[in-house]
Amino acid sequence: MNDRPSAAFVLDRPLGTDYLSALESIPADDQAHWDRARQYSAELLPRIDQHWEDADYPLDLVRRMGELDLLTDGLQIPGHEAMSPLAAGLVAMEISRADGSMAAAAAVQGGLVLRSLVLFGSPEQHERYLEPVARAYVLGGFALTEPDHGSDSVSLETTARPEGSGWVINGNKKWIGNGATGGITIVWARDEADRQIKGFIVEQSTPGYSAEVIRGKGALRAIHQAEISLNEVRVGAEDLLPGACSFKDVSRALIETRVNVGWSALGHGTAMFEAALSYAKQRKQFGKPIGAHQMVQERLAKMLAELTNMQLQCRAVSELQANGRMTSTQASMLKYHNTRAARRIALIARDMLGGNGILLENHVIRHLTDVEALHTYEGTESVQALILGRDLTGISAFA
Helix, strand or coil: CCCCCCCCCCCCCCCCCCCCCCCCCCCHHHHHHHHHHHHHHHHHHHHHHHHHHHCCCCHHHHHHHHHCCCCCCCCCCCCCCCCCHHHHHHHHHHHHHHCHHHHHHHHHHHHHHHHHHHHHCCHHHHHHHHHHHHCCCCCEEEECCECCECCCHHHCCCEEEEECCEEEEEEEEEEEECCCCCCEEEEEEEECCCCCEEEEEEECCCCCEEEEECCCCCCCCCCCEEEEEEEEEEEEHHHECCCCCCHHHHHHHHHHHHHHHHHHHHHHHHHHHHHHHHHHHHCEECCEEHHHCHHHHHHHHHHHHHHHHHHHHHHHHHHHHHCCCCCHHHHHHHHHHHHHHHHHHHHHHHHHCHHHHHCHHHCHHHHHHHHHHHHHCCCCHHHHHHHHHHHHHCCCCCC
């Protein structure tokens, strides 16, 4: 009887794939941010499969990103090293190469919550919240999406009414990362008086705020997302974000995180391509490595072409951002292209690994399912296509 354990494959070592040198000539300051993200990824990888399988949210790993100053996402935060758009993208890519759940946590904490505080907060709110959120001492949620309003979040039904010296908020939110961690939540609600969308900083311990972690997810299992109920939640006038007066203001934060999604998709794609390439060299069938077979080489070439196009788009958009020339539609195209490309890489990579492709220890299946979530949030494929179509034709096809 053969009781030899199944062969173990080493599929998580970074290979530095960059076929057209899109990620070469990185400035030293940007490289330093990338190196810290690589350090974090090396710490993360030995643990994340178990957290993902158990649907356990490792808050110490979120706080570790704060310790390494990886959460500022290109924002200028006093006391923190400046992070260029390129550095912010490289950090998002690198964390995603290790794990989508922690990348999503970083996108919420830095890309959405910290950005909302920076863009729309008062000096007093900056003083109180910027450092704790940037360091992940205080975790934050960004509550825009509702049970009945995802792609049409402009139609949100959560309301806020002025009462006395403050506000009273009522409504429901869904899919809110960090919405049940005991920190703060940026709640977006419609002012009953002027019907405009406004943002409020809500401490999660506030009476009337209740949050339940969403169970049974098949993707992003190592981050907790919550369904939130707001029942006569009272906040003070000092909790209103004074710089956010309409949904157009909310969109300013979302545009930047859409770019983050494009870089994250590149990270996932890189992990899956490099796992497949390593597997092709290590796995033997019919007396030779499967990488010696024509069909496998052709699949590797397809994945490389997808990955290279993703890299080129990310680098181009980062240069537009740095020059202040990026448009919202360019951010949409990056998200539209890169999440679709990551899905195509995922399918080929999983198939190349055969049965081994569904084992968490080989990493591909975790990235495959996480990419499905990435493809949906921050604007679905259909929404991005309509944004691009409107820009091309000058005609809006939105209902």
